[in-house]
Amino acid sequence: MKQYETVIGLEVHIELATKTKIFCGCSTEFGGEPNTHTCPVCAGMPGALPVLNRQVVEFALKAGIAANCQINQLCRFDRKNYFYPDNPQNYQISQLYLPVCHDGWIEIETSAGKKKIRIHEMHMEEDAGKLIHDEWEDCSLVDYNRSGVPLIEIVSEPDMRSAEEVISYLDKLRCMMQYLGVSDCKLQEGSMRADVNLSVCEAGSGVWGTRTEMKNLNSFKAITRAIEAERERQIELLEMGKPVIQETRRWDDNKESSRAMRSKEDARDYRYFPDPDLPPVHISDEWIQRIRNTQPELREEKQQRYQDELGLSDYDARVLTESAHLAALFEKTAELSQNPKKTAAWFMGEVLRLIKEYGTEPEKVCFSPKHLARLICMVEEKKVSPANAKKVFEHIFDEDTDPEAFVREHGLGIVQDADLLQRVLQKVLAENPGPLSELLGGKEKVFGFFVGQMMRELKGTASPEAVREALMEEIKKNRR
Amino acid sequence: MAKIIDDETMENVCLLAKLSLEGEEREAARAEMQKMLTYVEKLDQLDTEGTEPLSHIFGSENVFREDEIVNGNQKDAMLFHAPRTKDGQYHVPKTIG
Amino acid sequence: MELSQMTALELSRNIRERKISVSDGVESVFAQIRKKEKKIHAYLDLFEEDAYKRAEQVQKGIAQGIYTGPLAGVPIAVKDNICIKGKKTTCASRILENFIPTYQAEVIDRLEQAGMILIGKTNMDEFAMGSTTETSAFGVTTNPWNTAHVPGGSSGGSCAAVAAGEAYMALGSDTGGSIRQPSAFCGVTGIKPTYGTVSRYGLVAYASSLDQIGPVGKNTEDCAALLQVIAGHDQKDSTSLRRELPKFGLTSGEDLKGMKFGVPEEYMAEGMEEGVRNTFLASLKLLEELGADVEFFSMKTTEYVIPAYYIIASAEASSNLERFDGVKYGFRAAEYKGLHDMYRKTRTQGFGKEVKRRIMLGSFVLSSGYYDAYYLKALKAKAIIKKEFDQAFEKYDVILAPVAPHTAPKLGESLKDPLAMYLGDIYTVAVNLCALPAISLPGGLDGRGLPVGFQMIGPCFGENTLIRAASAFENARGTFPSAEKGGIKI
């Protein structure tokens, strides 16, 4: 069999984290009752007109600048005309002729090393409504709550060669958008969607094959599987001497196969033309400069800074910056505790452990940094033992509990009371005459036994150091 | 020479416009369209070399709205117009399958 | 003076001076409607009961000092492509036969704030596509001057209503002459404002870059007062301009000394009816007598105006009318097999011939392989046409033009040859392409006793220059006869 190379380009749709839709003042909140977030504009009523949400442009610029794009300082909206009930106007307001950003790149990292993936363009557009198929009645039902939710569509050049590169690219985009605060990029909720353009060609031939477009990919796993399957399907066709047809295919993740979507009525002639209802958008040098100046620190810079300034390891810095949300939580906590290293250890240890244990997402972690910071300080100040601190943290993680109050109420604090320590010491010594004589006889191993006994008696509220110190003092006294 | 509006073109235009014209009406529409296109080709005589297409006469200033929710639940008012609804949604013939 | 012969400003003045009541004005309108509407058919819907109720409200409002404007208490008719909350808005189309919007146009809010009384929705060409009001799905409107003739279009119902005394004033919309041409045919006055001056929110779009709502009235002053009411920025319409509005009305004197008027000589070419030409030339002469400097000049782009206009208008229309698909509102075909068949049957049965024709032309000129040759070429032509107008306005304050090459044609004559009908728009469409303001006012009558109008076209934002010039002309011309007095008795 011949050697084939897979050539992949992506069209990624990202829902922007605005409060309202792109052209009307309806909420973008996810999951409302059908058609409760609609108005004459986003339901395509006659006479209604679109007015552009400023924040959409702002977000698009942030994304474009982060992805090293050129900005079209005069950009415009075009209508993409096609009849389908998910689109109430039967045209989508998008950008074709003058998209907001173009010619950028981002760098990905795979097992093979680093690679630049070029971005052809980024444009603003409106999302469509949701269509569900009614099983009972053989009809479809339309909900326009998503209609008009702002999107940016990021079109890459066909620079990817494997599923691994694709996943790395998507992960990079997701991370970047989250850091920018532009989108939460959740594949399951559809706030990040990828269409895969794929073709195969004989390795080294330089002759590109016909590409297909794959839609309905709802997870990284589905994307990987769809890429493998489509690559195989195309190679099989070529091996049999059959042509690959340029078409859009719909991936069915249950069947792990795809099928052509096109029908006779889907004439793919979108008749794009400038939308006369929307004047062009002018993007001034000042606007671009302001965005550049206020662009947040992205992952790579943060990772580097954690190493340089906070003295964290390469590995810790990488893990802590994976989620923008967690990194922000970490930084706030470190700042409040004034102890970045200890804070990092808590995040690498307990925070990640609990995330994993609960099977939750880093984005959903929501305790107050001041509570963890306080807890870290309490351990340092020997007000709570490390073992008890872990228990306290579980409550902070779950319910954002105030550690100070919790320790007080549950008697978990370390005893500073010398009398109590003495009383417990005397009690333990009196109850264990045998081991005591062994200890006094010089058998050092028994020392640990007494420490353990005392800790149990004190329910962990004493610091091991204080117990050890008191015991040592007692032995000295007895030997004298 | 004017573009000839043949049957295939007519069919394609009807497909794009979601219209189905039959028989006489279709023939009349074809003839009218032919006449119109032949007429508008007068534009070919106008030298537009170096002229930028003008889509918007005004538009030197940005027009934005702020990102603030101003609409409440208008579901009933929206669905009130629909020829057919079901479970608070617009009812359409099956779209997939 | 007979009530129905008053201008809107006179009516309101009498109301505010408590000489007559608001209901008297409403009654005079409905009396006239009872007398004439059967033959004229200017209206698609009448709000008689609401109008009397509203009249009482406004009467109180005037007493309380809420409504103090110059049009308070004046009954007004509204073209049926402008949404009024709770009232059918059909665009004279089957496809919207039972559409009742739950929102309304910005202009309607403004009429209400001015204390005006909505009396009904007027007939029009379906979706404003036509020049005769004969493409309406709900019957033709006739010309009050001679009911064997069309009122013009597409705002034929609005202009006929004003001409017949069935309304003191009306709102129309103008995409390629749809206010000015029926105004001329009906012997009334109409203004197409600078694009962006009046909000399009709630106006069902025909061609978004060309559409503009404007006033129709008995004379220039009435129109200026109504323009004042409806003009102004609206944040719901992105193409609405933040222009500083003047007080629309007479700014100074009544002569026209020092004003320069230009007449494109291409407009005088063959094809113009004798009566139109004579009245036009007589109007020019009168303007000269008022001290104006009138001069012929060449507008070389004239012959490209109609091709560019029809390409752009039909392209936008094809897209604007995609939303009428039987899913969200309006008509849906009774029987169909599947989604796309539902679309096709609904649209084929729901739209009239002329609308389908323009949708198809528009779909074609935007389709793959033809976009550059037709649509893009038209946008370039538009740029060149605009430039020529800009240059003309460096020399002239106002451009004078006929409104149409002929007076109102007989019913049933125009639709036989659509291209010929489109060619009749030669003097009006450039104004829309270039976003310019223009006023259409009656200049005289032709040999058959049908009104002949002419246009004054101004540079962008030049409404007041037009209003001043038109008022001066009116004063010199004298009150134009009403259809009732001057037309064929009906």
Ligand SMILES: [Mg+2]
């Ligand atoms: Mg897209």
Ligand SMILES: [Zn+2]
């Ligand atoms: Zn909305």
